[in-house]
Amino acid sequence: MSALARTQLGRRAVEMVVLAATYILLARLGLSLATVERSVTLVWPPSGLALAALFLFGLRLWPGVAVGALLVNALTPGVPWPTAVGMALGNTAEAVLGAGLLRWSRFDPGLRRPRDVVKLVILAASISTAASAVIGSLSLQLGGVVANAPGVLGNVMRVWWLGDLMGDLIFAPLLLVWLSRDGRETRLGSWAEGGVLLLLLAFIFAMAAVVFHRPASFVFGAQPYAIFPLLIWAALRFGPRGSVAANFVVSVVSVWATVRALGPFGPPSLGDSLQLLQMFVATVALTSLILGATAAARVDAMRAREDFISVAAHEIRTPLTALQLQVQRLRRAVTRDDRAAGDQPSSRNGETAAMIDLAERQIVKMTNLAEVLLDLARLRTGDLRLSTSPTDLVALLRECAESLEGARRLSAGGAGPAPVFDIRVAGPDDSRSPIIGRWDRTRLQQVLANLLGNAVKYGAGQPVMVTVSTTSDTATVDIQDRGPGIAAQDQERIFRRYERGVVTGGPPGFGLGLHIAREIVSAHGGTISVSSTPGNGATFSVSLPLLPLRKRTRRLI
Amino acid sequence: MTDAAAPPRIPLLVVEDDEDIRSSLVQVLEEEGFAVSSAPNGRVALDALGAPERGLPRLILLDLMMPVLDGRGFMDEQARLPDLARIPVLILSASGTLESMERPANLTTSVLKKPFTLERLLTTVRTLCGAPG
Numbered sequence: 001m002s003a004l005a006r007t008q009l010g011r012r013a014v015e016m017v018v019l020a021a022t023y024i025l026l027a028r029l030g031l032s033l034a035t036v037e038r039s040v041t042l043v044w045p046p047s048g049l050a051l052a053a054l055f056l057f058g059l060r061l062w063p064g065v066a067v068g069a070l071l072v073n074a075l076t077p078g079v080p081w082p083t084a085v086g087m088a089l090g091n092t093a094e095a096v097l098g099a100g101l102l103r104w105s106r107f108d109p110g111l112r113r114p115r116d117v118v119k120l121v122i123l124a125a126s127i128s129t130a131a132s133a134v135i136g137s138l139s140l141q142l143g144g145v146v147a148n149a150p151g152v153l154g155n156v157m158r159v160w161w162l163g164d165l166m167g168d169l170i171f172a173p174l175l176l177v178w179l180s181r182d183g184r185e186t187r188l189g190s191w192a193e194g195g196v197l198l199l200l201l202a203f204i205f206a207m208a209a210v211v212f213h214r215p216a217s218f219v220f221g222a223q224p225y226a227i228f229p230l231l232i233w234a235a236l237r238f239g240p241r242g243s244v245a246a247n248f249v250v251s252v253v254s255v256w257a258t259v260r261a262l263g264p265f266g267p268p269s270l271g272d273s274l275q276l277l278q279m280f281v282a283t284v285a286l287t288s289l290i291l292g293a294t295a296a297a298r299v300d301a302m303r304a305r306e307d308f309i310s311v312a313a314h315e316i317r318t319p320l321t322a323l324q325l326q327v328q329r330l331r332r333a334v335t336r337d338d339r340a341a342g343d344q345p346s347s348r349n350g351e352t353a354a355m356i357d358l359a360e361r362q363i364v365k366m367t368n369l370a371e372v373l374l375d376l377a378r379l380r381t382g383d384l385r386l387s388t389s390p391t392d393l394v395a396l397l398r399e400c401a402e403s404l405e406g407a408r409r410l411s412a413g414g415a416g417p418a419p420v421f422d423i424r425v426a427g428p429d430d431s432r433s434p435i436i437g438r439w440d441r442t443r444l445q446q447v448l449a450n451l452l453g454n455a456v457k458y459g460a461g462q463p464v465m466v467t468v469s470t471t472s473d474t475a476t477v478d479i480q481d482r483g484p485g486i487a488a489q490d491q492e493r494i495f496r497r498y499e500r501g502v503v504t505g506g507p508p509g510f511g512l513g514l515h516i517a518r519e520i521v522s523a524h525g526g527t528i529s530v531s532s533t534p535g536n537g538a539t540f541s542v543s544l545p546l547l548p549l550r551k552r553t554r555r556l557i
Numbered sequence: 558m559t560d561a562a563a564p565p566r567i568p569l570l571v572v573e574d575d576e577d578i579r580s581s582l583v584q585v586l587e588e589e590g591f592a593v594s595s596a597p598n599g600r601v602a603l604d605a606l607g608a609p610e611r612g613l614p615r616l617i618l619l620d621l622m623m624p625v626l627d628g629r630g631f632m633d634e635q636a637r638l639p640d641l642a643r644i645p646v647l648i649l650s651a652s653g654t655l656e657s658m659e660r661p662a663n664l665t666t667s668v669l670k671k672p673f674t675l676e677r678l679l680t681t682v683r684t685l686c687g688a689p690g
Contacts, residue, residue, distance in 0.1 A: 317671045318651050320671070321649075321651070321672040321673065328675035329588070363672070
């Protein structure tokens with residue numbers, strides 16, 4: 001046997017021992033909670049463990065389940081060993097059948113689609129558990145552990161089946177969702193989100209304690225359905241991870257209290273109240289699993305759409321590169337031609353140059369469009385990453401202004417119109433002093449270019465006043481145009497997606513520039529706002545923190 | 558700018574799978590006086606570098622997404638060969654997330670985002686191989 005094979009075998013043996021030990025631990029817990037007919041319990045967590053372990057880590061771990069189950073049953077007082085073997089056989093068959101059916105049906109352990117919840121409920125929780133219930137109950141009767149009277153076998157079978165079903169419904173999802181490695185989840189976790197989830201679970205725990213831990217006779221206490229708002233919240237906010245954790249908390253608290261004859265299901269006899277509780281917990285679990293899966297399915301669909309936009313924008317860039325290079329080569333050829341012609345450039349070349357100008361402008365528009373789409377996709381998926389470095393706000397402003405002035409000069413045919421921007425740094429001392437903060441240079445440039453560009457576009461050809469000022473912790477840029485201004489009811493709207501100011505015959509656009517600008521500024525921890533009196537121009541103000549920014553939180557779903 | 562006496566032609570290597578972009582790059586760089594060879598993917602490029610006809614290039618212009626051997630794979634192999642690791646790489650990428658990309662530590666790399674202007678391309682290439690503008 002090779003060393004590698006030995007190592008693998010050793011690892012598998014360790015996995016089986018861990019599985020068997022955990023199985024025994026959970027089984028003792030299950031038996032201690034609610035023993036009816038000595039060996040049959042209404043809540044059987046080991047079923048969930050065995051199902052999840054065989055599904056996630058391979059059916060070949062089945063001996064771990066068999067050994068664990070055999071030891072548990074053999075250690076239960078009054079169970080002869082052939083009966084224990086029969087019961088262990090049933091437990092193992094259930095786990096292998098359940099995990100096998102789930103694998104066969106291409107079940108996704110992340111429980112991110114309602115259809116996966118349905119697969120879990122039908123294939124594992126309902127069908128596979130029946131195998132164990134039948135084999136186990138027959139073993140008990142053959143071994144003389146339960147009476148050979150009419151109706152007894154059926155009752156034991158039903159109770160056994162429901163107990164295993166609960167294990168697959170509460171405990172298996174917890175393990176499946178939290179232990180399965182899912183590519184979609186890896187980058188989503190953050191400490192802050194984890195904290196929120198823990199807080200919510202603590203609330204659910206407290207609420208469950210209030211509902212289930214009151215004396216059974218105290219009818220006017222909180223009713224079991226009081227738990228639903230928090231459960232729904234957990235499922236919608238955190239998806240499957242939230243729903244399975246919340247289910248677990250609720251079922252632990254409610255079972256623990258009910259076996260102590262507390263809470264709304266407390267009286268009259270333990271068997272009856274546990275069956276009532278079973279119905280309740282199963283309802284809670286199903287509701288919350290389906291809700292969590294639906295929420296996750298929505299998030300996944302949205303992400304798929306954003307991915308598509310991002311891929312499409314990326315694909316557009318490639319042909320644009322070749323197109324741009326060729327058009328610029330064409331321009332060079334024409335320029336060379338002109339130069340060769342000396343003093344008399346042909347009018348034909350002039351025309352060609354104009355055509356090339358137009359083609360280039362369209363390429364630039366197309367390029368910008370692709371960038372805007374990419375930005376939008378990044379914003380929607382929370383992927384807008386800032387790479388911050390010490391950046392001089394004043395220099396950046398001048399750079400943007402100069403490049404816009406350059407473009408204006410170019411479109412005005414080279415004859416220089418008066419510069420449109422008047423940049424001033426407020427403060428008594430040197431107006432050229434830099435204002436430096438830790439910002440993302442490229443992103444900030446994008447914001448300033450957008451705002452300055454808008455000021456020119458909507459500024460009716462009037463000069464644009466740009467003022468930079470600072471307080472101890474904030475730098476502010478005010479960009480004031482003398483255009484028609486923005487009506488009060490439009491001032492918030494223009495920052496939303498696909499919205500544009502109402503300017504009759506105004507320049508065309510996507511209405512995304514300001515939205516993206518606002519997202520970039522708020523990613524920096526800053527704010528962007530507008531003030532305007534219609535007819536009197538508009539002032540856009542960008543405030544940026546001069547101190548390092550906090551980490552942004554991401555959602556866990 | 559082409560009036561000056563022609564200096565010895567600087568060898569460049571363009572690695573790009575899109576045929577139109579590859580030929581455009583070769584054409585514009587040849588027009589600027591560089592000696593340009595090209596390869597449609599990282600594997601062909603490595604083979605060509607193993608048997609250089611015109612000596613090793615002074616700069617490699619590298620696309621990232623390519624079949625057979627992509628840009629990242631190319632750089633990994635390049636970094637392992639001391640002769641090749643000395644050649645600076647200009648990454649031409651259409652991807653939006655380059656800032657966080659992992660690159661072999663012993664390579665000199667720069668990034669040019671697609672689409673780029675002819676002007677940008679020429680300035681960057683000249684700077685990187687120390688050619689007179």
